Amino acid sequence: MKVLATYNIKGGVGKTATVVNLSYVCAMEGARTLVWDLDPQGAATFYFRVRPKVKGGGKALLREKRDLDSQVKGTDFDNLDLLPADFSYRNMDLVLDNQKKPTRRLERVLDQVRNDYDYVFLDCPPGITLASENVFHASDALLVPLIPTTLSARTLEQLGDFIEDRKDGDKRLRKLRLLPFFSMVDVRKRMHMEMLESLPNTSAGFLHTHIKALTDVERMGVHRQPVPAFAPSSPATTAYEELWQEVRTAVG
Amino acid sequence: PICSVAAPEAPRFVWELPDGGIRERLEPVLEMRALLPLATVTSRIQALNVLNSDGKTVARLFLDEGLSLCRESDESDGSPEPLGDLLRVQPVKGYDHELADVLEVVKKQLRLRPADDLFKSAMDKLGLTPGNYSSKVNVSLRSGTRADDATRMVLEDIFATLRANEDGTRRDIDSEFLHDFRVSVRRTRSALNQMKRVFPADSVAHFRSEFRWLQQLTGPARDLDVYLLGFSGYQAQLPDSAPDNLESLRRFLEAKKRQAHAELVEGLDSERYAQLLSDWESFLSKPPDPKDENDAPDAVLPVEEAAGKRIWNMYRRVTEAGAAITDDSPAEHLHELRKDCKELRYLLEFFQSLFPTERVSPVLKSLKKLQDNLGEFQDCEVQSENLRGFGREMMEQAQASADTLMSMGILVDNIAEAQAKARAEFYERFSNFACEDNRKLFRDQFKRLKGVAAS
Numbered sequence: 001m002k003v004l005a006t007y008n009i010k011g012g013v014g015k016t017a018t019v020v021n022l023s024y025v026c027a028m029e030g031a032r033t034l035v036w037d038l039d040p041q042g043a044a045t046f047y048f049r050v051r052p053k054v055k056g057g058g059k060a061l062l063r064e065k066r067d068l069d070s071q072v073k074g075t076d077f078d079n080l081d082l083l084p085a086d087f088s089y090r091n092m093d094l095v096l097d098n099q100k101k102p103t104r105r106l107e108r109v110l111d112q113v114r115n116d117y118d119y120v121f122l123d124c125p126p127g128i129t130l131a132s133e134n135v136f137h138a139s140d141a142l143l144v145p146l147i148p149t150t151l152s153a154r155t156l157e158q159l160g161d162f163i164e165d166r167k168d169g170d171k172r173l174r175k176l177r178l179l180p181f182f183s184m185v186d187v188r189k190r191m192h193m194e195m196l197e198s199l200p201n202t203s204a205g206f207l208h209t210h211i212k213a214l215t216d217v218e219r220m221g222v223h224r225q226p227v228p229a230f231a232p233s234s235p236a237t238t239a240y241e242e243l244w245q246e247v248r249t250a251v252g
Numbered sequence: 253p254i255c256s257v258a259a260p261e262a263p264r265f266v267w268e269l270p271d272g273g274i275r276e277r278l279e280p281v282l283e284m285r286a287l288l289p290l291a292t293v294t295s296r297i298q299a300l301n302v303l304n305s306d307g308k309t310v311a312r313l314f315l316d317e318g319l320s321l322c323r324e325s326d327e328s329d330g331s332p333e334p335l336g337d338l339l340r341v342q343p344v345k346g347y348d349h350e351l352a353d354v355l356e357v358v359k360k361q362l363r364l365r366p367a368d369d370l371f372k373s374a375m376d377k378l379g380l381t382p383g384n385y386s387s388k389v390n391v392s393l394r395s396g397t398r399a400d401d402a403t404r405m406v407l408e409d410i411f412a413t414l415r416a417n418e419d420g421t422r423r424d425i426d427s428e429f430l431h432d433f434r435v436s437v438r439r440t441r442s443a444l445n446q447m448k449r450v451f452p453a454d455s456v457a458h459f460r461s462e463f464r465w466l467q468q469l470t471g472p473a474r475d476l477d478v479y480l481l482g483f484s485g486y487q488a489q490l491p492d493s494a495p496d497n498l499e500s501l502r503r504f505l506e507a508k509k510r511q512a513h514a515e516l517v518e519g520l521d522s523e524r525y526a527q528l529l530s531d532w533e534s535f536l537s538k539p540p541d542p543k544d545e546n547d548a549p550d551a552v553l554p555v556e557e558a559a560g561k562r563i564w565n566m567y568r569r570v571t572e573a574g575a576a577i578t579d580d581s582p583a584e585h586l587h588e589l590r591k592d593c594k595e596l597r598y599l600l601e602f603f604q605s606l607f608p609t610e611r612v613s614p615v616l617k618s619l620k621k622l623q624d625n626l627g628e629f630q631d632c633e634v635q636s637e638n639l640r641g642f643g644r645e646m647m648e649q650a651q652a653s654a655d656t657l658m659s660m661g662i663l664v665d666n667i668a669e670a671q672a673k674a675r676a677e678f679y680e681r682f683s684n685f686a687c688e689d690n691r692k693l694f695r696d697q698f699k700r701l702k703g704v705a706a707s
Contacts, residue, residue: 030258049306074344074346224306
């Protein structure tokens with residue numbers, strides 16, 4: 001089972017669209033796939049038309065008072081399951097702080113489904129918190145969507161430093177792949193095109209595929225479906241398919 | 253589903269499947285057996301999604317209209333047989349309450365009755381029960397039955413297995429049809445040989461020689477199957493760089509196998525084989541003739557007595573011959589012992605139902621271990637001899653490179669080593685079988701019966 005998290009310190013960068021579309025493409029290839037919506041705003045949950053509710057809240061899951069599996073919902077698509085968001089996830093840090101080995105809780109909880117899924121996608125809230133440290137520890141790769149601006153370049157650097165500083169104390173982090181890619185690219189903006197040229201050279205795992213700011217991605221909210229499900233021939237569909245091939249190859 | 257796999261077409265063997273959950277689960281079940289299409293089921297499917305107020309699918313309904321089944325067998329005229337209509341309700345994970353509501357509507361409002369699943373209905377239509385084929389002899393005999401009647405019943409059961417495997421042997425669907433066919437022939441010969449006093453000698457003499465012919469006919473193809481089944485094992489014995497050296501041996505064996513199989517089919521198509529089948533069928537269905545009793549001294553004995561006597565005799569023969577084996581004994585002595593063990597094993601299996609299972613099965617277990625050891629020894633003997641022969645043949649036909657011959661040399665060496673190991677282990681396996689507990693068990697269970705008969 002490979003665990004992939006979409007993550008960015010900054011919000012509003014196309015994180016949830018990435019999880020919803022990549023997990024869909026992954027499941028269509030036949031891999032058993034689970035999306036865990038860790039963002040209390042529940043956007044991924046909304047896109048899959050599931051109600052944002054987990055019995056007992058995040059607390060019951062993280063303390064293993066409730067099986068993960070009992071809270072999983074089948075989506076409308078084969079091989080694709082969802083663990084919905086819950087509003088209580090906003091207090092995740094408080095719950096985690098009271099646990100032994102607070103940065104490793106999420107990894108332990110995911111062990112429950114290790115044989116049930118080939119890929120788990122974690123959709124994470126922005127910011128660096130105790131919850132995000134859990135995500136780093138539990139994941140094989142971080143998919144980092146970046147809008148091609150100088151500010152984004154800085155957040156990538158911050159994230160890199162944060163992980164680098166903790167590598168010595170945490171073996172799992174040494175294996176964590178950082179996979180940044182450009183998202184919401186606007187080809188009419190000069191700065192976007194310049195960043196597309198220069199930034200990838202600064203980070204080893206930078207993915208070649210980028211996702212343009214396309215209306216089909218925005219229309220996901222109207223259709224409440226992944227783009228490839230309602231617009232199979234959209235350029236956005238092709239882009240997510242290519243992105244998935246790159247990610248899958250990178251995590252092996 | 254627990255797991256699934258995308259396959260371009262129905263696979264024949266498990267090794268044709270891509271790696272993954274399905275293959276892992278099927279490997280131990282299928283081993284070297286082929287998957288066969290038995291029937292095609294067709295229907296017009298209407299799929300309906302049950303949505304909640306968010307437009308989320310919470311259950312799926314599939315209406316199979318005009319389900320029908322077409323048999324794949326050659327005898328079938330291809331006309332579809334109706335299986336009726338079916339409404340399938342498929343749950344969506346995490347929506348149990350909604351599923352309960354849907355089922356309520358199906359039962360109460362639509363008034364539909366629960367049906368078997370489609371796979372089971374199709375199997376019922378075909379008259380098949382999954383997992384009910386076994387090559388084992390399975391006859392429930394009653395104590396006191398005349399020995400000739402009971403032996404006929406055993407032979408009938410073996411004959412049914414032989415017939416069940418004939419078509420697959422002919423078409424070479426997989427190696428196990430021929431294997432089970434051959435085992436049936438060997439069991440038949442063994443029963444005729446061991447129970448010869450229950451039938452008049454002149455009534456079975458012909459069958460004994462004809463079944464010997466049939467066994468010889470099927471031998472070469474089976475031997476080659478064994479080499480081909482074990483081929484990846486051969487390759488694994490070679491250094492990493494060398495497994496390809498054996499490719500010409502594989503081609504050689506495959507060509508030989510095709511030839512052997514063609515000869516086997518010719519034999520099965522012959523008048524001689526057809527005659528044997530019809531003669532044997534009428535022998536098996538013939539009611540016992542009172543006159544037989546004069547020519548067959550054990551015909552009217554109760555079967556448990558006749559069988560017990562034979563089992564006790566074979567047991568003594570095996571233990572005496574085994575005790576005489578030393579490091580200096582020639583390989584043929586071990587080979588003879590192996591054949592005797594097989595006869596004893598068959599006898600115990602044929603008449604198992606007459607004796608208490610808890611007594612027979614531990615004996616069978618230690619006998620099986622001894623047989624495995626003798627089998628390993630004998631297989632090594634035959635294999636190294638044959639590999640040398642294949643090497644010479646390939647040389648003559650200019651089919652073998654020096655690399656291939658050297659790789660075959662490594663195999664012959666390894667086989668000699670395995671054979672020495674088997675021989676060293678023989679003594680322990682034998683003494684486990686010939687132990688005092690087993691001797692007592694054989695004496696009490698089988699010799700006693702003879703004593704009763706004499707008194």
